[in-house]
Amino acid sequence: MIAFENVAYNYGGGELLSDMSLRLAPGSFHFLTGPSGSGKSTFLKLCYAELKPTAGHVTLFDREVRTLARDDVAQMRRRIGVVHQDCQFLDHLPLAANVTLPLTVSDREVSPEDVGDLLGWVGLRHLADALPPQLSGGERQRAAVARAVIIGPDVILADEPTGNLDWELSLRLLKLLVELNRMGKTIVVATHDMNLIRQTKSQVAARVLRIQNRRIQLAGADL
Amino acid sequence: MTRFFTLLLHGDRHADRVVPPTGHTAWLTSFTAGAMTFLAVFALALSLASGRMADRWSDALARTATVRISAPADQLDFQTRAVLDVLATTPGVESARAMTDEEQRKLLEPWFGPDLPVDALPIPRLVELTEASDGYDSEGLRQRLAAEAPGAVLDDHTRWRRPLATAAGRLRLLGLASILLIGVTMAAMITLAANASLAANAQVIQVLRLVGARDTYIVRAFVRRFTFRALAGSAAGALAAMIGVALLPSADAAGGFLTGLGFTGWGWLLPLALPLLAALVAFFATRTAAFQKLKELP
Incomplete structure (x- = not known):
């Protein structure tokens, strides 16, 4: 689904990530x-092609990221839901419009019933017409999860969603992710x-x- | 591109909404389009008037010529008859006639007043000729006149008609060049406004890209907005300028060159095409700017 092969990323001021190899299997939870500053966000950005690796290969759904045209990247992102710590909403649009954004930008039909059900799932049905600045931090994070899943993505990436x-x-939000x-x-x-x-x-x-010393490791016993 | 135009004309409610309204760029685009169209209408009026003037001067002067006979008083009538005989047998000359004393007095009246004693002054006799559609050989006629009437000089107006027609033609070109420059300036201004709007909405664009929007979707939202702003501003500018042209002094009041500085007949429809051209300019300027800006983003 998403595979890294000897991936490195350099911001220009030295290597942030190096020699990363891993494979995210379908249906897995990571x-x-x-x-802080170890490169978690950079790793996620590499996963949804916001960044391209400076060395190695990132493969999204069996396609090498470097070979993707801009429209291909957009197409890939319709299969990847992203939840940011700062949520990244369009503040001039009501919550329901923000949540349905992935559908509207891909010219797909938006069913008001489905949107209502989805907002009900994250406990925000009553706030459908509210503007993002009117929401609390928890409400915004749950709305971001709703937006990430509305298009039925294969992968959901969440960057410090409980920050x-x-x-x-935090537990409530993680419960949503576990359900997904x-x-x-x-x-x-x-x-x-x-x-x-x-x-969890x-x-x-x-x-x-x-991520430690620019490399990724599988952790477990020390947790 | 066809789908792009279709969506542009029919609209896309969602695409329109994703970009927040930005006050200063909206105002700048509409004002620029309005002001530029206002100037373009006057440049168009100038160009059309120059064209009409050039045609009128050419038509009026091209088919007439004058033979001036300067001779001693006792030979004037003889040479006049000789000139008329030559002209009557010259191929390409439709008609010729000697001007009367009264007509010559009227010609000189603006300079010497109404009481000019034409009979008492050694004023040359003028013979006016009209050429046929196929024209005459002016050099051949000059030689024949020199042989038959030594005091006769043919003036076919070429000497002063040509610079006038050239000046009017250049004025017309200047008008057209002004319209072109105005269009380019408008494109530059709209490009700047579009770039400002794109920069101001960088966060919006980032979110749209994040949720899977293609560049064409994002561009469409901006292009539609700028195209319609330009269309509205330009329509207002064109209307104001047309009223201005309509209010220019009439022929009777002003006379001269200004009398023609307006539109006639179907010409009044031409300024109405300018808002459509402005919308096209805005469409391509915004589209190019938006695609270029998006390429800079990941």
Whole structure:
């Protein structure tokens, strides 16, 4: 689904990631950990072709990222839902329009009933007409999950999705991601919250990947 | 491209909404299009008027000529008859007649007043000729006149008609070049406004790319907005300029060159094409700017 082969990434001020090789299997659940600035966000950006590797090969759905034209990248992103820590909404559009954005930009029909059901799933049905700045941090994160899944992606990437949330809201959000994984979606969650990882591992078979010294390692026993 | 135009004309409610309204670029685009179209209408009026003037001068002067006879008083009538005989037998000359004293007095009246004693002054006699459609051989006629009437000089107006027609033709070209320059300036201004709008909406574009929007979708949202802003501004500018042209002094009041500085008949429809041209300019300027800007983004 997503494969890295000897991948390196250099921002220009030295190598941030180097010699990374891994394969994200369909239906798997991965946590990505590592200290701040270790390259978790960069790893995720490589996963949805926001960045291209400076060395090695990233393959998305059996296609090498470097060979993708801009329209191909857009097409790939319709198969990858991304949840950012800052959510990245269009502040002038109501919540429902923001959540349905992946459908509208791909000229697909938007069913108001389906949108209502989806917002109900994340507990935001009553806020469909609210503007993003009117939402709390937890509401925004859940809305971001709704937007990430509305188009039925194969992979969901979440970058510090619980960074601004309290413990209870964090667990609620992780529960949503676990539910999605049970529906067959591949999930990658970047977080440095070890308690959250332990809590989630009790519900789902998750692999923990750690970025340390520019390389990715499979973690486990030390958690 | 066809689908692009179809969506542009029919609209795309969602694409229109994803870009937030941006006040200053909207105002700048509409104002630029309006002001440029206003100037373009006057340049068009100038160009059309110059064209009409060039044609009128050419038509009026091309088919007439004058033979001036300067001779001693006792030979004037003889040479006049000789000139008329020569002209009557010259192929390409449709008609010829000697101007009367009264007509010559009227010609000189603006300079010497109404009481000019034409009989008492050694004024040359003028013979006016009209050429047939196939024209005459002016050099041959000159030689025949020199042989039959030594005091006769043929003036076929070429000497002063040509610079006038050339000037009017160049004025017409200048008008057209002005329209072209105005169009290019408008394209440059709209490109700047589109770039400003794209830069101001970098975050919006990033979100759209993130959720899988193709470049054409993003470009469409911007292009449609700028095209219609330009169309509206240009239509207002064209209307204002047409009213301005209609209010120019009439022929009776002003006279001269200004009398022709307007539109006649179907010519009034030409300024209406300018808003469509402005919309086209805006369409391509915004489209090019947007695609170029998007290429800079990952």
